Amino acid sequence: MKQENTTVLEHRLFHGDYRQLTLAAPAIGPLVKPGQFVHLKIPRLGEAVLRRPFSIFKADDQGISILYKSIGKGTDSMRSLQPGEKVDLLGPLGNGFPPLGAGSTVPVLVAGGYGNAALYLQAKTLPVQGVAFFGGRTAADILCIEEFEALGWDVRVATDDGSLGTRGLVTAALNPWLEEQRSETGDPKSSGLEHLEVFACGPNAMLKAIGDIALENNLTAWLSMDRNMACGVGACLTCVIKRKTGTGWEWARCCKDGPVFEASEILWDEN
């Protein structure tokens, strides 16, 4: 993990409300593993004392790029970034997604919002291409379909307004597909879906839903959790979630112990 004063190479509208910011980051770029993020210091936002975390969309030896949507003062002020400007990064942070598990044959990606960006490198790295389920409010929210198809993934879309793919939540597309996949194993304890392994990133509600599905079907599901962060490196204990232990639960830091957790580890909070 490094602190690097990077340079804006390119900054463009990507799709819908999302922009792509490409940064020259020769120190951070080569270290990136799928599912990791950078902690970005917003330039020209003198009143902000905190950085902002962004998943790494693409990375190579020269640098990284992120996809972001402006939802508040930090991401608003990012919009004015010009090529050549400096952007201070911490990264790559977090432990990202694991490789495909031994018993698993079909990887399944489930994403919403910037989750599509967060899963791209994983989709690229996995040894086999499976099915990618993307959800969003409307067509404009669905990012990177072409990118994933170019990697050989079977992309299935669900939108709340039905403007693209199945109408409804991403689970509306996922669940029927899961039923098709269910194989008769004879073993009563088996759900017939153990050959699948899920990698997901998106809104909390979506992750919760995927987590529940995973538990019911004892699937392995890796969920990348989004929590507000301050330090981004494990020092401040801001970004904690409850992780199950033999006896009960303990705090785990999304920035350092995550952001990716296996569904069965997570004790979901009411709030």
Added chain:
Amino acid sequence: MKQENTTVLEHRLFHGDYRQLTLAAPAIGPLVKPGQFVHLKIPRLGEAVLRRPFSIFKADDQGISILYKSIGKGTDSMRSLQPGEKVDLLGPLGNGFPPLGAGSTVPVLVAGGYGNAALYLQAKTLPVQGVAFFGGRTAADILCIEEFEALGWDVRVATDDGSLGTRGLVTAALNPWLEEQRSETGDPKSSGLEHLEVFACGPNAMLKAIGDIALENNLTAWLSMDRNMACGVGACLTCVIKRKTGTGWEWARCCKDGPVFEASEILWDEN
């Protein structure tokens, strides 16, 4: 006095360290009197709660322009202003310079730093052109020589390093000239300089020196005072100086009662 959300028309390097910022300000422009200033809200400086005051260099029905030097965080961040950007102004503020007094025949301008800008409209408005004394550290600090000469003023320069004009403070150029001007009036109470009227703007030390000269020679001298300001409109009582009264002194607000005061009114502080 108006609050106007103006638009940057032009922003360029002017001379030495000074930049010229030209703003479309149709509401404020037409109201400007020589020696007045605007109170400028610095864009993109979220942590700053105060505006910054700047003398009005030029003004017309379309708007105004100022000359500024970057000396701190506000003026630093002004440097990135692009044409088309919005800049919120209060102005025109203060009561500026008075017209040439009845008894006076020869106006004398004395300026340093941005004072040259502050005096330009006065130089343009005065019915007669006299002599303008400009002082600065070095040649690069001397603004607007051409502009003043174009108006028909006899410009005399003094620089600390002698890189332009007389070597030394502006008084090194002013004093000998005053001696030349001294006319024999016969009246013992007269200094023989009463036909002169001084209008000055610049560093505090310069204004103090001019004030002393004016008192010794009972000249009328109008000094534009620079004091840190908060509100700029007379409400907060930040920018006060001591103004002599029959009995002693009272506070006068540079932003509202000034910035221009007659030398004999001012009670100079030690600090």
Added chain:
Amino acid sequence: MITPDLKIKIGSLEMKNPVTVASGTFGYGPEYADYVDLDRLGAVTVKGICAEPHIGNQTPRTFETASGMLNAIGLPGPGAQGFIDKYLPFFEDYEVPLIVNIWGKTVEDYGRVAEILGDQSRISALEVNVSCPNVKEGGALYGTNLDLFRTVVEEVRSKTAKPIIIKLAPNVAGIKPFAKAAESCGADALAVMNSYPAMAIDIETRRPELANRTGGLSGPAIKPIAVKLVWEAAQAVNIPIIGMGGICGPDDAVEFIIAGATAVAVGTSNFSDPSTAVRVIDGLERWMADHDVALVEELRGTVIA
């Protein structure tokens, strides 16, 4: 969509909206009249006045800090009679309620200024500054010592029938005892908070940035402190609270009201944007309409905590 009613009451003082300006940031009335239609405001609150004219502090008197500023103006002013002569006539051309902020060097001072100004029909209420952080001869003392605090409130109460608003000092271990004391001594309302005692030093000259050495911190920097103090004070008393501290826009005002304030005051933000108070009024009305809040009362103290 409903059209909200922004009316509120501070004792017998009726305000058509809950937005005033913070004493000392709006002069004596005329200064901002070119920029703000004073009659749009719920009330105008003017700079602190004491019985006699006062010269205040030397300069520099203010200094900018991160998202805030320090001030040590030192309460210069024309005195009670001077204010009546110089500034009261100006308000004859306006309908806006006038709140005069008062202070004293002694308990008797407080009483005298309250008595003199209390007789003026154009003045709607007196705001008592017991928490001025930067006048050596008084202020802080009264605002942080419960016994002295009570005597001042009782003294002012005994000298005027006008609504009195006690402006609390933020630099105490607990604000509730002071809030309760003010209420029990007959205060009609509380103002929370005054600027916070603070300091900045010029490292080159090694002198304080303020001639008075220390001054009061104000602006967005202190908003979270003010919101907490309003929330605590509101739990302790039944009289209305005027919340202030870093209010720059409608959302800030809503936050203070949800925390327990009946009204709010815009201070430091007047300097960066004189239209803040009017923006707050318009924005608050819009926010209430959007959220189906008919009366400020329905919003007040609704924090779920």
Added chain:
Amino acid sequence: MITPDLKIKIGSLEMKNPVTVASGTFGYGPEYADYVDLDRLGAVTVKGICAEPHIGNQTPRTFETASGMLNAIGLPGPGAQGFIDKYLPFFEDYEVPLIVNIWGKTVEDYGRVAEILGDQSRISALEVNVSCPNVKEGGALYGTNLDLFRTVVEEVRSKTAKPIIIKLAPNVAGIKPFAKAAESCGADALAVMNSYPAMAIDIETRRPELANRTGGLSGPAIKPIAVKLVWEAAQAVNIPIIGMGGICGPDDAVEFIIAGATAVAVGTSNFSDPSTAVRVIDGLERWMADHDVALVEELRGTVIA
């Protein structure tokens, strides 16, 4: 040009420079080790530890404000023994002095944790948090009540021979009585200041932004408050003061030292720039050289006020 000597002493603790990090903003040591050469620091100060493991507050635990942030982490931690087992070995690879911040729910708690950690040779000093603004079971209470304050300081003093640094609560009417009490009860140094009790409310949900409802305000927003408290405390005592509150760069450190601090701590600024503490050390050395200051001692308390 002279090469300044940055060495200072906090009781028997010798620091090669006067710069440490503020407890709770730098984890337990390993977290920032990738970004900062810990051995460059005058000392590392770790997150607050109490006798027993503690779960801390629910989330959200922090919230960003204007030039500052609120935190209500609630002092989760592994407890004294847990810290010794999990984190102390890490420091064997470093020479940097280790300061452990301690707290308790009861006076006995304070004594126990002081006793357990006081026996550890790798620990150079204990910083006693009596001013934690957001743990219901303790903190604030001890830091704002002079009698309780004394009992805690005496208890900790009686349980360890290590230097003890008493970290004062900012939310008091006057800091001097607490500074004096700490000194007279045998404290080796003071830390000024902890974050300031504050609050923010989400106006849409009408819930506090922090699960704990209130939290501590830190960052540049509070720097002027901290500078004043350091200046006042320095007038009251002869023991060294570690100044903190919004320090982001060398100039801030110089300002605190001129105000009366012997050392400084970088807190919130670690989050925006992990290299802050090292920048402060390098910048302070340069500043001292440029200003012909040979020793920190020569700069300390030189404010002309």
